[in-house]
Amino acid sequence: MFIKNGKPKSIINFEKNKPKNIEKCFDKKSNILYCGPFNNGNGEIYIYDENGNLISKDHFKNGEFVN
Structure with missing residues (x-):
C-alpha cells in the first residue's frame, strides 16, 4: 500500500492472495x-x-476479513 506521495504505507506479505503477516x-x-x-x-x-x-482496526481470521 502507498500514501499519495509514493512512499510505502505498509509492507504486507501475502500467501495465496490473502494477507499472512505485516512487516x-x-x-x-x-x-x-x-x-x-x-x-x-x-x-x-x-x-x-x-x-x-x-x-x-480490521479483524482477520485465516487471512479473511471478519469486520
Whole structure:
C-alpha cells in the first residue's frame, strides 16, 4: 500500500492472495507505526490516516476479513 506521495504505507506479505503477516506500517514522514497484533493471517490490522492517526482496526481470521 502507498500514501499519495509514493512512499510505502505498509509492507504486507501475502500467501495465496490473502494477507499472512505485516512487516511494517508507516506515516507520511516514513515513521514506523505499530501495525497491530497480526500474524499467520489472524488478528487485527491497524489502519492509519496519512498523519499517523489510528482510524480503524480490521479483524482477520485465516487471512479473511471478519469486520
